[in-house]
Amino acid sequence: MIEVAGVTKRYGERAAVDGIGFSVSQGEILGFLGPNGAGKTTTMRILTGYVPPTSGTARVAGFDVQEHPIEAKRRIGYLPEHPPLYTDMLVRPFLRFVATIRGVPGKDINARVDRAIERCGLAPVAGRLIGNLSKGFQQRVGLAQAILHEPDVLILDEPTVGLDPSQIRDIRQLIKSFAGAHTVILSTHILAEVTMTCNRVLIINEGRIAADETLEQLAARGGKTRRIALRLARPGDGVEGAIRAIPGVLSVIREGGQDGAFVVETEGTRDAREAIAQAAVTHGWGLLEMRPITLSLEDIFICIIQGEEAA
Amino acid sequence: MRNVLAIAWREVRTYFTSPLAYVVVGVFLMLSGWMFWASLVRFSSLCLQYGNNPYVFNQLNVNDMVVRPMFGSMAVIFLLLIPVVTMRLLAEERRTGTAELLFTCPITSGQVILGKYLGAAFLLAVMLGVTLSYPLLIMATSAKPDVGPTLVGYLGVLLLGLSFIAVGLLISAMTENQIVAAVGAFGALLMLWAIGWVADSATDTVAYRLNQVTFGLWDKLHLGLGGPTVGDLLNKLSVSEHLGDFRKGLLDTEHVVFYLSVVFFSLFMTQRIVESRRWRG
Structure with a gap:
């Protein structure tokens, strides 16, 4: 038309x-x-x-x-x-x-x-x-x-x-x-x-x-890697290392320090949530919250406008 | 044609739903009526004064002393009022964004311009139409003006008004600001009015001037140095000069062609300007 x-x-x-x-x-x-x-x-x-x-x-x-x-x-x-x-x-x-x-x-x-x-x-x-x-x-x-x-x-x-x-x-x-x-x-x-x-x-x-x-x-577009938001009640010093050791995890970022919030990035093909939960239980971190972060259209839009590949 | 009439009709509606048409027509009638009455009073007092002097009395002529000055004063009032009539025609469309509606409709810019022109011409026709009552009023008295010369005079001021509207429309296409459009149109019309005023002192011929600017090449090509003077040329461009014969009751195609040329040239230029402004956004 x-x-x-x-x-x-x-x-x-x-x-x-x-x-x-x-x-x-x-x-x-x-x-x-x-x-x-x-x-x-x-x-x-x-x-x-x-x-x-x-x-x-x-x-x-x-x-x-x-x-x-x-x-x-x-x-x-x-x-x-x-x-x-x-x-x-x-x-x-x-x-x-x-x-x-x-x-x-x-x-x-x-x-x-x-x-x-x-x-x-x-x-x-x-x-x-x-x-x-x-x-x-x-x-x-x-x-x-x-x-x-x-x-x-x-x-x-x-x-x-x-x-x-x-x-x-x-x-x-x-x-x-x-x-x-x-x-x-x-x-x-x-x-x-x-x-x-x-x-x-x-x-x-x-x-x-x-x-x-x-x-x-x-x-x-948001599906190439997955991101998981994590909140722990008692995050120790070894948290990042322990989570990064899980297969498929690409990075672990601590957000806001004492709050115990982390963002875990994993390969898109693997779901690491079960393994993370397991680790939290064995190390006694006190898992409060775990949810997948899906990119909103808003984020994708801003990524595209800024010329970045949506992650 | 349907599109042209639709646009003209909308224009007329806008004139008559706003105070503009009433103010313009009212002011025009007040001024032209006053001036007509003044010359009529003068004429009648002269008639009374020389009533027992047949030699002078027979020279008093209602056409010369009342009807002819009436057309002159109408022309001057047009000079002041027509810019007000034309100022918003295209300027306003651009300012309010309605130009975007018109120029995305399946109509040509020529149709838009012609429609707007006819809308304003209608207002002019209303103004002049009402003044037909002036000569009709004195028809009822013993001072009967000749019908022929009176009608020729009306044709003259009508053509003059039509050419003024075309010039005003042209200026209105150049700006988004109505004040600028009105002042610009007023300036252009006054210039066209007064352009012949130097005629008597500009006695060099046009060919002589052309010879000067071509450094003598004109003469070497044996194109001749005689012919019309610069003053003659300027006089031919003057909107006021061409009205003279109409006022006397003489119908000469030269003058009709002049006014129609001003109309066509202005409308053509308007169309070109509207088109070129689209390119520039």
């Missing part, structure tokens, strides 16, 4: 996006993840045809965004980071206006506007001035204008930014409901959002793609 190849965008000397390439297939929800200023917004603007790339091509539904902008734009619904709203218009006339310029046939406009209002829960505010709406409702109006023409591709730039938790949940549910019929690209710097709504993640950093994986693959 979306094919991006070798797209670069330079502003003077600085490359906002540097040779990005990826593709998204029909019905997928792709999470576009990266720190602020990584090039997420620029990539989305290139995809929507708002900003022409310095080099490279972007195709939407088979149409090159630069060569056939009208055909490509007809198939895209776009919600920019700041919802583009005419604050001096009422909600319904605004949506009617957008439907017209998005190319919805005249006889369908009323039905489509009604449907978008219903889907985005705008019915209570349909007759109000956009400028007087709360941030949450403005965001919904922004979303409504993006889905009016029932586009194949929906591009949402940080759709939940600045909303309160219950509004965020509503918007996420709304986005999830688009899956299947629409292809969705969603940018965010909130990881939880990706895990909750997307089935694929594209991590972008400093204008380049740092990772392009499904959620499962991303989570599995």
Whole structure:
């Protein structure tokens, strides 16, 4: 549905996006993840045809965004980071206006506007001035204008930014409901959002793609070595040595000194927990706690951004 | 065309849901009405004064003394008000980010610009349309102005206003700041207005000047040193000079073509600027 190849965008000397390439297939929800200023917004603007790339091509539904902008734009619904709203218009006339310029046939406009209002829960505010709406409702109006023409591709730039938790949940549910019929690209710097709504993640950093994986693959990145957190009631001096002697253990680090907390790193293929428990009993350390440390997506994300291999 | 009209209609709605349209139309009507009334009062007092002097009385003409000055004062008021009408057209879209909506919709930048232009032109038509009541009012009296010259005069100020709007739109495309757009448009229009004022003293011919800047090459190629003077050229560029004949009731295609050229050139440049600003982000 979306094919991006070798797209670069330079502003003077600085490359906002540097040779990005990826593709998204029909019905997928792709999470576009990266720190602020990584090039997420620029990539989305290139995809929507708002900003022409310095080099490279972007195709939407088979149409090159630069060569056939009208055909490509007809198939895209776009919600920019700041919802583009005419604050001096009422909600319904605004949506009617957008439907017209998005190319919805005249006889369908009323039905489509009604449907978008219903889907985005705008019915209570349909007759109000956009400028007087709360941030949450403005965001919904922004979303409504993006889905009016029932586009194949929906591009949402940080759709939940600045909303309160219950509004965020509503918007996420709304986005999830688009899956299947629409292809969705969603940018965010909130990881939880990706895990909750997307089935694929594209991590972008400093204008380049740092990772392009499904959620499962991303989570599995933490699996090469295992780490175990250990807390002992009476840690003696020989603890490190004794544990390191267990087969498969790579390192033992004492954390916080007197607290008796250790982090044990072992080979990914071996589970040393039983042996450690055994050792604790025979040496009388007083095992208080032992739990595996799984890397959270948050950690993996930060590792990838900092260019380190997730450990 | 549907897209152009949708954008024009939205523009008109914005004018008339904000105080802007009412203030602009109101100020225009107040000033033009006052000036029209002032010349009418002067005309009627002259008529009373010379009522028993047939020689002078027959020279008093309502077209010359009331209708013609009316178009002149309208043109001056346009000079002040049109920058206010055009200042937000493109500048505001950029500032609020709605430009991102327009330019990611399946429409061309030309359609956006044309739509905005027509929206502002509609406001101009409203302003002028209401003032049609002025000549109609005096039609009812014994001082009947000639209809033909009056309509030609209206065509003149309409074309003048349309070219002002195009220049204002062009300036509005260059900035995100409405104040800058208004001041810039005002400066550009006033310059175009006054550009012919040096005409009388600029008596060198254009060819003579070209010969100077090419270090005599022009003359060596036998291109001739005669022809129009620099002053003539500047006069041809002046938006105020071209209105003169319309006010007299003369319809000359030269002037119509001039105003339409200003419109087309400005709209074309606007489109180029909008496109190039997209590249620069």
